[in-house]
Amino acid sequence: MTDHVLDRQPEASPAPGPAQIELEFPDGARRSYPRGITGREIAAAISPSLAKRAALIRLNGTLLDLDRALETGGRFEILGREHPDVLETLRHDASHVMAEAVQELFPGTQVTIGPAIEDGFYYDFARDTPFSLDDLARIEQRMREIVDRDETIVREVWDRDEAVAHFESLGETYKAEIIRDLPAEEPITVYRQGQWKDLCRGPHLPSTKMVGKAFKLTKLAGAYWRGDHRNAQLQRIYGTAWATEAELDAHLRRLEEAEKRDHRRLGRQMDLFHMQEEGRGMVFWHPKGWQLWRTLEAYMRRRLDAAGYQEVKTPQVLDRSFWEKSGHWEKYRPNMFVCETVEGEVLSLKPMNCPGHVQIFGQGQRSYRELPLRMAEFGACHRYEPSGSLHGLMRVRGFTQDDAHIFCREDQIVEETARFVRLTQTIHGDLGMQTHQIQLATRPEIRAGTDAFWDKAEGMLLEAARAAGVEPVIAEGDGAFYAPKLDFIVKDAIGRTWTCGTLQLDYVLPERLGAEYVGEDGQKHRPVMLHRAILGSFERFIGIMIENFAGAFPLWLAPVQVVVATITSDASDYAEEAAAALRKAGLRVETDLRNEKINYKVREHSLAKTPVIAVVGRKEAETGQVALRRLGSDRQVILPLQDAVRTLTEEATPPDLQASPVSRISVVGELA
RNA sequence: GCCGCCUUAGCUCAGCCGGUAGAGCGGCGCAUUCGUAAUGCGUAGGUCGCGUGUUCGAGUCACGCAGGCGGCACCA
Numbered sequence: 001m002t003d004h005v006l007d008r009q010p011e012a013s014p015a016p017g018p019a020q021i022e023l024e025f026p027d028g029a030r031r032s033y034p035r036g037i038t039g040r041e042i043a044a045a046i047s048p049s050l051a052k053r054a055a056l057i058r059l060n061g062t063l064l065d066l067d068r069a070l071e072t073g074g075r076f077e078i079l080g081r082e083h084p085d086v087l088e089t090l091r092h093d094a095s096h097v098m099a100e101a102v103q104e105l106f107p108g109t110q111v112t113i114g115p116a117i118e119d120g121f122y123y124d125f126a127r128d129t130p131f132s133l134d135d136l137a138r139i140e141q142r143m144r145e146i147v148d149r150d151e152t153i154v155r156e157v158w159d160r161d162e163a164v165a166h167f168e169s170l171g172e173t174y175k176a177e178i179i180r181d182l183p184a185e186e187p188i189t190v191y192r193q194g195q196w197k198d199l200c201r202g203p204h205l206p207s208t209k210m211v212g213k214a215f216k217l218t219k220l221a222g223a224y225w226r227g228d229h230r231n232a233q234l235q236r237i238y239g240t241a242w243a244t245e246a247e248l249d250a251h252l253r254r255l256e257e258a259e260k261r262d263h264r265r266l267g268r269q270m271d272l273f274h275m276q277e278e279g280r281g282m283v284f285w286h287p288k289g290w291q292l293w294r295t296l297e298a299y300m301r302r303r304l305d306a307a308g309y310q311e312v313k314t315p316q317v318l319d320r321s322f323w324e325k326s327g328h329w330e331k332y333r334p335n336m337f338v339c340e341t342v343e344g345e346v347l348s349l350k351p352m353n354c355p356g357h358v359q360i361f362g363q364g365q366r367s368y369r370e371l372p373l374r375m376a377e378f379g380a381c382h383r384y385e386p387s388g389s390l391h392g393l394m395r396v397r398g399f400t401q402d403d404a405h406i407f408c409r410e411d412q413i414v415e416e417t418a419r420f421v422r423l424t425q426t427i428h429g430d431l432g433m434q435t436h437q438i439q440l441a442t443r444p445e446i447r448a449g450t451d452a453f454w455d456k457a458e459g460m461l462l463e464a465a466r467a468a469g470v471e472p473v474i475a476e477g478d479g480a481f482y483a484p485k486l487d488f489i490v491k492d493a494i495g496r497t498w499t500c501g502t503l504q505l506d507y508v509l510p511e512r513l514g515a516e517y518v519g520e521d522g523q524k525h526r527p528v529m530l531h532r533a534i535l536g537s538f539e540r541f542i543g544i545m546i547e548n549f550a551g552a553f554p555l556w557l558a559p560v561q562v563v564v565a566t567i568t569s570d571a572s573d574y575a576e577e578a579a580a581a582l583r584k585a586g587l588r589v590e591t592d593l594r595n596e597k598i599n600y601k602v603r604e605h606s607l608a609k610t611p612v613i614a615v616v617g618r619k620e621a622e623t624g625q626v627a628l629r630r631l632g633s634d635r636q637v638i639l640p641l642q643d644a645v646r647t648l649t650e651e652a653t654p655p656d657l658q659a660s661p662v663s664r665i666s667v668v669g670e671l672a
Numbered sequence: 673g674c675c676g677c678c679u680u681a682g683c684u685c686a687g688c689c690g691g692u693a694g695a696g697c698g699g700c701g702c703a704u705u706c707g708u709a710a711u712g713c714g715u716a717g718g719u720c721g722c723g724u725g726u727u728c729g730a731g732u733c734a735c736g737c738a739g740g741c742g743g744c745a746c747c748a
Binding site (some may be wrong): 122130131132133218219220221222223224227228229233234235236238268269276277280327328331332335383385386387388389391395480481482565566567568569570595596597598599600601602603604605606607613615617618619627629634636 | 673674675676677683704705706707708709710711721738739740741742743744745746747748
């Protein structure tokens with residue numbers, strides 16, 4: 001580990017400057033060093049143990065190699081291997097070690113790119129023969145050997161043309177292409193470890209040994225070169241890497257936990273829905289899943305009613321000529337389910353609700369007095385999604401949007417948008433989601449409309465978001481080709497984020513479909529449309545809810561809210577009576593009168609994630625009480641039936657119908 | 673759509689080198705009436721995803737197809 005200094009090549013032409021540089025350490029100390037000193041030398045001067053732990057340095061906020069010669073002074077920090085900010089570099093190094101292993105084991109394989117990603121890394125390889133899962137074990141084994149070899153990792157600055165020639169001579173055409181495409185001012189750096197080298201910006205750890213062995217290759221996948229499906233498909237190997245074995249284990253356990261709350265698995269276990277091959281991307285809702293849907297739909301309907309929306313229902317199937325007028329036939333045709341009748345008519349299932357809504361708007365004469373007109377529909381749409389993109393309830397071909405279109409004047413856009421932002425936040429909050437971020441998607445490269453139009457449109461959405469008290473994050477270039485939009489990103493219980501809710505400005509469709517209203521001036525005017533959804537689709541949102549709550553829904557959403565379970569058959573009549581009383585109060589109740597032990601029943605209903613089990617035995621039957629047991633708690637609260645009815649009814653009241661902020665009655669016992 | 677992997681009972685899974693299919697849970701039946709996370713015994717249940725081929729013989733091998741899963745691409 002001492003020859004690294006000899007290998008080090010100076011930067012092409014060291015900039016002139018003072019012979020000494022001054023470094024400020026995290027504790028505030030300032031020290032002066034000769035220019036060209038390395039982090040490793042500084043660490044060694046401080047203490048041998050620090051030199052041993054040191055992995056990277058940070059100079060003025062930028063991470064650099066430990067052996068990088070320092071040309072300028074500034075804020076300086078030496079980061080040990082376990083420092084959280086080193087992890088990304090460690091993962092990047094793991095990808096290099098993997099690439100080295102792969103090229104040793106499979107000569108002729110070309111390397112392309114291999115970055116660190118969340119929780120791990122990947123590397124894309126070009127090789128004719130596909131890798132197999134068995135290969136992964138071999139590669140992993142070789143990676144461990146490379147770590148044991150303790151190969152020094154050295155940064156070298158190369159001449160661009162030489163670098164291209166070099167990689168081409170090795171048959172590394174992808175690397176050569178990357179170099180050619182690098183901006184001219186970008187120095188070409190190559191990192192060498194042992195016999196292996198790779199074009200890379202860095203920084204890297206000082207040795208392969210520092211990568212450690214807390215890594216695991218996890219999956220094999222195809223990936224297109226430069227992310228473009230017209231290019232060759234490469235073979236991507238994913239891995240995860242951590243500083244310590246304990247962190248790796250914790251990560252693998254987290255994955256197992258996430259798998260347990262997978263909505264497809266819970267959907268089956270809880271008997272909520274199923275899908276089958278004759279209807280790919282189509283959902284069969286079972287009674288319990290549909291109950292969940294109905295609860296959600298009823299809630300949304302109340303919220304929309306209260307927010308001044310009018311609900312409508314538009315046709316499922318419309319003639320081709322209609323979709324030609326709307327522009328969908330030209331732009332959206334590959335995604336539409338088209339059918340032909342015996343009489344030769346060509347029709348399409350609706351992929352969107354907006355054109356239908358414009359038809360309703362266009363009936364009769366509209367006055368400016370009717371604006372803003374908020375038209376809502378729980379609109380069932382069908383879209384032909386690529387087979388590989390289907391994913392449980394999250395990506396389906398038949399789905400129902402909580403769709404609405406607000407027809408308004410331009411000067412109403414800000415107010416309407418602000419109202420929508422507030423409504424969306426309320427609803428997401430009620431449904432257990434935390435607003436994580438609101439994105440303002442701005443003008444894309446390819447777009448319609450003048451810059452002045454975009455300036456104005458983006459400005460209005462920004463103003464509206466601020467009026468509602470949120471500062472959107474700008475998503476540069478993510479807007480639709482005709483207008484900007486706001487996207488609402490929520491965070492679930494385990495920190496994953498989902499895009500739910502969107503608002504999109506549209507001047508185009510009203511124009512295409514000839515929507516107009518009569519203004520104060522007696523003239524005809526074109527309304528603006530705001531397309532907006534809060535859940536997105538019921539299917540997807542329910543999928544997200546299942547995962548968010550891990551199936552343990554709050555009382556108001558749970559398909560079965562209470563199971564009345566008997567201890568002996570002597571209590572059966574009373575159990576029916578108790579269940580009837582609870583049902584009469586509007587609760588969703590089942591009884592379990594089976595001749596089974598109470599332990600068995602409690603276990604079964606707990607696994608089914610029933611929020612409340614009301615146990616009744618001889619004692620309760622005699623005294624007119626119930627023993628309530630909450631999911632997640634082994635405490636029981638015994639109380640008179642009427643108290644239970646009142647308490648549970650109150651708690652099961654949907655958030656929008658609560659008199660005041662939820663008043664949970666403590667007597668029932670809280671969740672653990 | 674593309675790449676890889678997978679497909680055995682309702683569910684979760686076992687079935688080595690090819691000899692004709694098994695467990696647990698669940699279902700059903702009987703017994704048990706038992707106070708807060710699995711009562712016991714018995715019993716039924718399978719064209720081993722579909723098709724073709726190799727073979728005396730295929731759940732097992734080969735090829736094709738379909739579906740599922742993980743990625744990639746897509747998500748105006």
